[in-house]
Amino acid sequence: xxxxxAQCKKELNQFVRDKLTxxxxxxxxxxxxxxxxxxxxxxxxxIPLVVQNFDQGSxxxxxxxxxxxxxxxxxxxxxGGHPLENALDKGFAKAGVIIPPDFSxxxxxxxxxxxxxFVDATDVNNARVMKNGIIGTTDGFLKAxxxxxxxxxxxxxxxxWFNPGRKESLYVVxxxxxxxxxxxxxxxxxxxxxxxxxSGTILQVYASSITAVEFLGGKILAYLIIAGVMAAFLILxxxxxxxxxxxxxPTPYLFGVTFFLFSAVSFGTMIGTRTNSQSAAxxxxxxxxxTTSLLLSGYLYPIRNIVFPLSYLTIxxxxxxxxxxSRDSFVRGGGWSYDWYLPIFLALGGLFFFRIxxxxxxxxxxxx
Amino acid sequence: MxxxxxxxxxxxxxxxxxxxxxxxxxxxxxxxxxxxxxPPIIQICLYGFALSPDVQDLRLAVTDxxxxxxxxxxxxxxxxxxxxxxxxSPLSLADMMKGIERGYxxxxxxxxxxxxxKISQGGPASIQLIIDAVDANTAGITQGYATxxxxxxxxxxxxxxxxxxxxSEVTYVYNPGLISAWxxxxxxxxxVLTLTGSLVSSVTLVKEKDSGTLEQLLxxxxxxxxxxxAKIVPLLVMLNGTVLLALCVGKVMFNLPFRGNFFLYMFVxxxxxxxxxxxxxxxxxxxxxxxQAILTSxxxxxxxxxxxxxxxxxxxxxxxxxxxxxxxxxxxYIQCIRNILLKGVGFxxxxxxxxxxxxxxxxxxxxxxxxxxxxxx
Numbered sequence: 111x112x113x114x115x116a117q118c119k120k121e122l123n124q125f126v127r128d129k130l131t132x133x134x135x136x137x138x139x140x141x142x143x144x145x146x147x148x149x150x151x152x153x154x155x156x157i158p159l160v161v162q163n164f165d166q167g168s169x170x171x172x173x174x175x176x177x178x179x180x181x182x183x184x185x186x187x188x189x190g191g192h193p194l195e196n197a198l199d200k201g202f203a204k205a206g207v208i209i210p211p212d213f214s215x216x217x218x219x220x221x222x223x224x225x226x227x228f229v230d231a232t233d234v235n236n237a238r239v240m241k242n243g244i245i246g247t248t249d250g251f252l253k254a255x256x257x258x259x260x261x262x263x264x265x266x267x268x269x270x271w272f273n274p275g276r277k278e279s280l281y282v283v284x285x286x287x288x289x290x291x292x293x294x295x296x297x298x299x300x301x302x303x304x305x306x307x308x309s310g311t312i313l314q315v316y317a318s319s320i321t322a323v324e325f326l327g328g329k330i331l332a333y334l335i336i337a338g339v340m341a342a343f344l345i346l347x348x349x350x351x352x353x354x355x356x357x358x359x360p361t362p363y364l365f366g367v368t369f370f371l372f373s374a375v376s377f378g379t380m381i382g383t384r385t386n387s388q389s390a391a392x393x394x395x396x397x398x399x400x401t402t403s404l405l406l407s408g409y410l411y412p413i414r415n416i417v418f419p420l421s422y423l424t425i426x427x428x429x430x431x432x433x434x435x436s437r438d439s440f441v442r443g444g445g446w447s448y449d450w451y452l453p454i455f456l457a458l459g460g461l462f463f464f465r466i467x468x469x470x471x472x473x474x475x476x477x478x
Numbered sequence: 479m480x481x482x483x484x485x486x487x488x489x490x491x492x493x494x495x496x497x498x499x500x501x502x503x504x505x506x507x508x509x510x511x512x513x514x515x516x517p518p519i520i521q522i523c524l525y526g527f528a529l530s531p532d533v534q535d536l537r538l539a540v541t542d543x544x545x546x547x548x549x550x551x552x553x554x555x556x557x558x559x560x561x562x563x564x565x566x567s568p569l570s571l572a573d574m575m576k577g578i579e580r581g582y583x584x585x586x587x588x589x590x591x592x593x594x595x596k597i598s599q600g601g602p603a604s605i606q607l608i609i610d611a612v613d614a615n616t617a618g619i620t621q622g623y624a625t626x627x628x629x630x631x632x633x634x635x636x637x638x639x640x641x642x643x644x645x646s647e648v649t650y651v652y653n654p655g656l657i658s659a660w661x662x663x664x665x666x667x668x669x670v671l672t673l674t675g676s677l678v679s680s681v682t683l684v685k686e687k688d689s690g691t692l693e694q695l696l697x698x699x700x701x702x703x704x705x706x707x708a709k710i711v712p713l714l715v716m717l718n719g720t721v722l723l724a725l726c727v728g729k730v731m732f733n734l735p736f737r738g739n740f741f742l743y744m745f746v747x748x749x750x751x752x753x754x755x756x757x758x759x760x761x762x763x764x765x766x767x768x769x770q771a772i773l774t775s776x777x778x779x780x781x782x783x784x785x786x787x788x789x790x791x792x793x794x795x796x797x798x799x800x801x802x803x804x805x806x807x808x809x810x811y812i813q814c815i816r817n818i819l820l821k822g823v824g825f826x827x828x829x830x831x832x833x834x835x836x837x838x839x840x841x842x843x844x845x846x847x848x849x850x851x852x853x854x855x
Binding site: 128130131134135137138141142145146148149150151152153154155156157173195198199200201204217220222223224225226227228229230231232233234235236237238239241242244245246248249251252257258262263264265266267268269270271272273274276277278280281297301305387388389390392393396397401402405406410411412414415416417420434437438441442448 | 507514516517520521525527528529530531535552579581597601602603604607608610611612613614615616617618619621622623624625626628629631632633635636642643644645646647648649650652654657658673674677678765766767768769770772773776777781784789791793794795796799813817821823
């Protein structure tokens with residue numbers, strides 16, 4: 111116990127000594143949270159749209175007006191003559207509508223009328239949204255001109271649960287907490303471990319009477335303290351800037367976050383024991399930690415969209431469980447009866463990484 | 479004349495020697511080399527396979543208290559086009575509510591007992607639709623789809639005329655199959671180049687500072703710009719390798735199209751590689767040791783990536799961040815390679831983006847080199 115304490119104190123001293131690192135270690139997570147929270151929006155607005163109207167009938171003008179008035183679209187005029195493909199090719203517009211010359215006439219005569227829509231599908235999600243927007247606008251147009259019955263037969267009463275205003279920050283920020291609290295603690299822990307390898311001070315550790323468990327325990331405890339302060343600071347910031355706070359019982363989250371940070375720090379330490387240079391350690395943490403926590407945690411897009419073999423891999427990603435816990439605690443209002451298993455999973459993950467780190471170091475001998 | 483030639487040779491030989499030293503240093507570290515090649519492949523595959531914004535197969539539960547012909551038809555109209563699928567049915571109302579609460583169910587429909595009667599009376603019959611809105615964006619799209627399907631079914635009930643008098647024929651251009659990987663892979667390429675490039679270049683420079691060998695290098699007759707060029711050139715070659723590798727992975731794994739000009743692609747990529755290396759040099763000049771260089775690289779790279787449109791579209795960002803993204807070289811690079819790969823457009827369309835990128839590259843390179851040389855002196 112004494113040795114763990116001493117090792118932990120040494121790590122904290124070393125950490126506090128480097129002022130730039132200290133500042134970055136606290137500024138960076140907050141900066142990332144702000145970027146994720148303010149910068150990431152999935153719902154699209156202001157789509158540049160061009161309409162090429164070859165028909166000057168009142169119906170076609172009405173349709174064009176309605177498209178332009180849709181808040182999703184930013185209207186641009188595209189004078190006739192130029193092929194519409196140019197507007198999309200040059201990135202001038204994301205969607206182009208062509209209304210043919212016989213549009214109004216066909217409607218008035220009771221024939222089927224068509225208009226053509228080109229949607230830039232480079233960004234797949236937006237392409238779908240644009241299509242829906244155009245279909246919706248067409249419906250409104252038809253109803254307003256009495257072309258289809260405006261009588262509603264079925265009236266859906268829609269309730270949006272948990273987030274009635276559809277505030278995206280309520281979705282993004284709790285998820286981002288999971289990503290940020292995985293990346294930075296594991297990165298700092300990995301750097302602290304690999305530095306001993308790189309500078310050779312690990313040999314002094316080998317030569318001393320400290321055991322692998324004590325050495326790792328001290329290191330992990332130190333970074334767990336740092337990560338804990340970081341987490342508290344981040345949650346405070348999330349509360350101030352995004353108005354996010356606990357809904358319901360916060361205790362599952364408090365246990366969960368402790369075990370999650372333990373997993374993150376152990377993961378970093380494990381990487382640190384395996385790599386032999388700082389840049390290699392960072393690359394490994396970035397690939398093994400950053401990428402997986404960003405992609406396989408369901409932070410941005412739902413997990414069920416992940417394709418088959420990878421979807422099972424998400425079970426092994428602690429960030430996935432933590433993101434779920436975060437959303438349950440901050441948005442849904444979970445409580446022990448719903449989320450009892452999440453802290454347990456996270457603790458198991460931490461023990462797993464600790465075990466591997468311990469195995470790498472157990473002999474406390476120079477590898478030949 | 480002869481003297482000049484001799485001098486040139488000497489410079490050449492010195493530069494060559496320095497470059498060999500750098501290349502050997504990079505090649506010697508097998509772990510480092512592996513980590514330069516392996517992450518790009520993994521990242522591109524992961525992003526391509528794991529990031530999918532599709533709204534489909536949403537878990538729908540229906541509590542049908544009417545249980546008539548029409549109410550069942552409504553249910554089947556909702557699941558017609560793969561947006562919704564019905565899980566374990568039938569559920570009791572309480573079970574459904576619990577499911578939505580816990581997140582097992584994304585949307586629930588309650589059809590009341592008087593549904594049929596109201597419709598025979600000429601409507602409107604009201605139904606309840608509950609959507610789990612924790613994921614705000616998906617909830618919005620779900621709401622749109624559901625309303626559309628319900629109202630189109632309602633129209634079917636109202637009139638016998640099946641065809642709508644106006645049809646919009648929507649054509650998806652550039653990516654008709656709506657494969658989301660085609661959107662993400664070019665973005666990830668930019669992301670990988672930024673992360674790997676800036677990190678490796680800053681670390682190779684700081685390492686010499688860290689271990690004190692930089693002073694030894696300065697004592698040699700080599701000029702500071704020779705030292706710099708010798709460091710840059712091997713990196714340039716390696717990062718070109720990364721670009722090609724990423725392209726191959728995209729082609730093999732996702733059948734990514736290449737519709738534009740290959741040389742233009744390489745040209746733009748090389749401009750961006752210079753940007754990345756300059757960022758690395760700047761990082762190296764402001765940090766004292768490797769740990770600082772690594773952390774500051776995150777400090778620069780995170781905003782660079784987040785505001786580039788690599789993962790989430792620029793159009794949906796808040797105005798302030800959208801404006802900020804105009805200063806971001808990665809934004810221009812990703813836009814250019816998406817244009818080249820998917821749209822197949824050429825220099826005539828992209829000259830603005832390319833010139834902005836080139837100007838940013840020159841400014842960054844000159845200022846970073848000046849900073850580095852000043853520090854050496």
